[in-house]
Amino acid sequence: MKFKLIYPKWEKLDRQTRFTLPPHGPVVMAAALPNYVDVEFVDENVQEINFDESVDFVGISMMLTAQIKRGWEIAAAFRKKGIKVIFGGIATMLHAEEMQEHADSVFLGEVEGRLERVFEDFKEGKLQKVYNYMWDFPPIESVGTARRGILKRDLYNYRGVQMVDLMHASRGCRFNCYPCCTRFLGGKKFRPRPYDKVVEELANIDNNRLFIVDNSLAQDKDWEIGLFKEMIPLKKKWCSHPIEDNDKVLDLAAQAGAWFVYQTIFDSSDFIRERIKRYHDYGIAVEGSILLGLDYHTEDYIKKWMDFLLDIELDMAEFTILTPFVHTRTFDDLHNAGRIISYDWNDYTCGKVVFQPKMMTPEKLQEMYYYCWDRFYEEEPANYKMFKMLKKVMDKEKADGTYKPRVRE
Numbered sequence: 001m002k003f004k005l006i007y008p009k010w011e012k013l014d015r016q017t018r019f020t021l022p023p024h025g026p027v028v029m030a031a032a033l034p035n036y037v038d039v040e041f042v043d044e045n046v047q048e049i050n051f052d053e054s055v056d057f058v059g060i061s062m063m064l065t066a067q068i069k070r071g072w073e074i075a076a077a078f079r080k081k082g083i084k085v086i087f088g089g090i091a092t093m094l095h096a097e098e099m100q101e102h103a104d105s106v107f108l109g110e111v112e113g114r115l116e117r118v119f120e121d122f123k124e125g126k127l128q129k130v131y132n133y134m135w136d137f138p139p140i141e142s143v144g145t146a147r148r149g150i151l152k153r154d155l156y157n158y159r160g161v162q163m164v165d166l167m168h169a170s171r172g173c174r175f176n177c178y179p180c181c182t183r184f185l186g187g188k189k190f191r192p193r194p195y196d197k198v199v200e201e202l203a204n205i206d207n208n209r210l211f212i213v214d215n216s217l218a219q220d221k222d223w224e225i226g227l228f229k230e231m232i233p234l235k236k237k238w239c240s241h242p243i244e245d246n247d248k249v250l251d252l253a254a255q256a257g258a259w260f261v262y263q264t265i266f267d268s269s270d271f272i273r274e275r276i277k278r279y280h281d282y283g284i285a286v287e288g289s290i291l292l293g294l295d296y297h298t299e300d301y302i303k304k305w306m307d308f309l310l311d312i313e314l315d316m317a318e319f320t321i322l323t324p325f326v327h328t329r330t331f332d333d334l335h336n337a338g339r340i341i342s343y344d345w346n347d348y349t350c351g352k353v354v355f356q357p358k359m360m361t362p363e364k365l366q367e368m369y370y371y372c373w374d375r376f377y378e379e380e381p382a383n384y385k386m387f388k389m390l391k392k393v394m395d396k397e398k399a400d401g402t403y404k405p406r407v408r409e
């Protein structure tokens with residue numbers, strides 16, 4: 001059976017460094033497909049979709065809200081030809097009801113151990129409108145090695161340099177941050193994968209540079225310590241979301257190849273200054289994730305905050321605008337207060353103001369967003385900072401003999 005799995009394109013943040021990471025959801029999903037399914041994957045962010053190819057069944061994987069309207073268009077084109085379409089992925093779960101209007105079937109939840117039934121139903125002409133496995137999590141041991149072979153990996157590079165492969169060592173998140181919907185998706189229980197499965201998967205990725213995409217590694221100190229100890233012999237180099245602020249953990253993370261972290265910078269306190277310094281003390285670079293538009297953010301506050309960000313010497317920064325994604329506390333508050341000004345999901349890129357800020361006009365917040373990007377990268381442009389980060393990883397690789405020139409011919 002020929003199954004075409006598609007990852008729709010979305011609009012990137014307009015000041016962001018231009019490169020595309022390989023998607024993770026689809027390759028993990030593909031690992032759980034029954035053997036008789038012949039899967040072909042298309043990432044529309046780097047490839048064209050051939051709508052004329054003959055296929056039996058189409059799957060559309062959507063991670064971000066900003067992808068879904070394009071996903072609907074793609075689905076409509078295939079359904080017009082009589083080809084059945086199933087939706088899955090994070091944004092499908094978040095927008096479950098409206099998704100059902102645009103597909104033959106909608107899969108909600110994690111797929112491991114569940115796709116046999118879906119494909120049997122399809123073969124027998126009994127595809128269900130909804131497969132709802134939300135919060136009915138499969139055993140974490142059943143998560144298999146992602147099927148990276150379906151990716152055209154040489155399309156994911158920065159100026160010809162091969163970038164990272166993606167991997168996850170756990171699911172769930174025990175925190176419940178204001179703008180985030182992960183609790184709704186993966187549950188509040190932290191679910192680590194068994195170390196041996198993680199190590200086996202890591203060891204078999206033929207790329208030394210990785211992005212460990214877990215929500216936050218800082219969920220369980222003992223687990224982190226165990227994980228990093230297991231990872232040291234692999235000599236991989238990796239970036240991740242936050243790592244626990246603890247000497248032993250940071251030291252082991254650095255030994256295990258921690259290259260940089262995406263760390264939310266929520267204010268200009270000494271706590272944040274110290275947090276960043278401590279990563280740096282262990283040789284771990286930091287890409288700050290800075291969210292603009294909270295109720296106490298005035299123009300003056302943001303400007304002073306910018307000075308602080310430059311002062312603490314963040315290696316890179318990504319500025320985003322508070323966006324009320326569904327199934328977050330942010331959405332509940334702004335929606336209930338009548339402050340949302342756009343429900344057009346294409347605007348939900350995190351680079352556009354879609355709500356009425358408390359301390360300024362939407363136009364001013366949009367202007368401050370560009371101000372922050374421009375000010376942060378004024379003296380050292382993003383390409384230069386990016387190159388410095390790459391140099392850090394190359395130096396680490398040269399030091400432990402894992403360096404391989406990765407520039408494509």
Ligand code: B12
Pocket residue numbers: 011012013016021022023024025026028029059060061062063064065066086087088089090091094107109110111112166168179180181182185186213214215289318320325326349350
């Ligand atoms: C990794 C990640 C990223 C990576 C993405 C790398 C990549 N190429 O994939 C990075 C760091 C780049 C990123 C960026 C952003 N992200 Co992000 N990210 C995540 C994170 C932590 C994990 C996603 C993941 O890979 N999960 C693991 C995979 C295996 O799970 P999965 O995709 O659900 O797949 C399973 C099932 O859904 C199913 N499945 C998947 N596809 C399909 C298809 C079919 C047909 C079927 C049947 C099943 C199926 O099978 C899989 C196995 O069970 C999530 C949080 C989360 N826990 O979901 C946020 C999350 C998706 N991100 C989010 C956001 C907002 C962003 C940003 C827009 C803003 C930001 N700065 O964070 C930016 C994007 C900006 C831009 N540049 O365009 C939001 C999405 C909100 C929304 N509604 O759009 C999330 C939910 C976090 C949050 N803040 O709430 N992100």
Ligand code: SF4
Pocket residue numbers: 173174175176177180181182183215216
């Ligand atoms: S922002 Fe990170 S730590 Fe906070 S709830 Fe979301 S995934 Fe968890």
